[in-house]
Amino acid sequence: MSQFRGSQLAKVSSVFLTLMLLISAAGCKKKVPPPAPPPPPPPIDRPAPAPTVSKPAINSFSAEPTRIEKGQAATLRWSISNATDMTIDQSIGAVQSQGSRQVYPSATTTYSLIANGPAGSDTRSVTVEVSSAPPPPPTAPTVQPTLNGQEMLVREGQDAYFDYDKNDIRADASQALTSDADLLKRVFAREPALIVIIEGHSDERGSAEYNLGLGDRRATAAKEFLVQLGVPVDRLKTLSYGKERPQCTEATEDCYQKNRRAHLTVGQ
Numbered sequence: 001m002s003q004f005r006g007s008q009l010a011k012v013s014s015v016f017l018t019l020m021l022l023i024s025a026a027g028c029k030k031k032v033p034p035p036a037p038p039p040p041p042p043p044i045d046r047p048a049p050a051p052t053v054s055k056p057a058i059n060s061f062s063a064e065p066t067r068i069e070k071g072q073a074a075t076l077r078w079s080i081s082n083a084t085d086m087t088i089d090q091s092i093g094a095v096q097s098q099g100s101r102q103v104y105p106s107a108t109t110t111y112s113l114i115a116n117g118p119a120g121s122d123t124r125s126v127t128v129e130v131s132s133a134p135p136p137p138p139t140a141p142t143v144q145p146t147l148n149g150q151e152m153l154v155r156e157g158q159d160a161y162f163d164y165d166k167n168d169i170r171a172d173a174s175q176a177l178t179s180d181a182d183l184l185k186r187v188f189a190r191e192p193a194l195i196v197i198i199e200g201h202s203d204e205r206g207s208a209e210y211n212l213g214l215g216d217r218r219a220t221a222a223k224e225f226l227v228q229l230g231v232p233v234d235r236l237k238t239l240s241y242g243k244e245r246p247q248c249t250e251a252t253e254d255c256y257q258k259n260r261r262a263h264l265t266v267g268q
């Protein structure tokens with residue numbers, strides 16, 4: 001009986017020892033680390049957001065003044081944002097985003113400003129009212145003073161100039177005498193009994209006697225030219241002063257030229 005119990009105890013002890021060895025062996029095993037987490041997914045490329053495009057805006061559009069009289073001016077002023085194409089009608093055309101323009105409407109007119117851009121358009125209008133100006137008061141008729149023959153000769157008469165020691169009618173003298181012929185015809189039509197003297201003059205060079213003859217030849221040449229243009233011969237007389245009545249007294253060629261002339265004056 002005691003042997004049986006001893007045998008049972010030995011079996012239990014063997015089993016217990018085996019369990020302890022198994023537990024000890026399990027505790028001595030190296031622990032295995034847990035697996036690493038998976039890598040994060042790669043970033044997704046997303047397109048950048050499109051830029052925001054603002055709609056065109058007419059900040060201001062005005063006319064100053066808005067009421068004018070016909071013939072007066074008004075000034076258009078404007079300010080625009082976010083537009084690429086800006087126009088004003090009534091034949092003004094394309095404009096900048098900010099500016100001003102004077103207009104002269106002959107009647108009441110509406111001006112429209114149109115601003116266009118990628119995001120749309122904007123429109124604004126102003127009206128300039130035009131009233132008819134009152135008619136000016138009637139002006140009194142201008143009374144032209146009546147000139148006598150002498151005053152007409154002084155105001156409109158032209159001298160004919162000559163070359164040195166010559167009495168030939170040159171081109172500029174021909175133009176002057178042609179104008180004088182028209183003048184004399186008007187003078188004689190107003191005063192039929194008037195006598196006109198054609199004076200002959202010379203410069204200071206040469207003797208007094210020679211220059212009196214030269215002045216006479218110059219006066220006669222001018223008279224004959226006027227008569228050929230239809231001036232009545234009986235209304236014309238000649239008189240030579242030679243070098244006695246110079247217009248200029250300087251010893252220069254310009255001065256000498258001013259003295260070589262035929263001159264018209266009214267007879268006494």
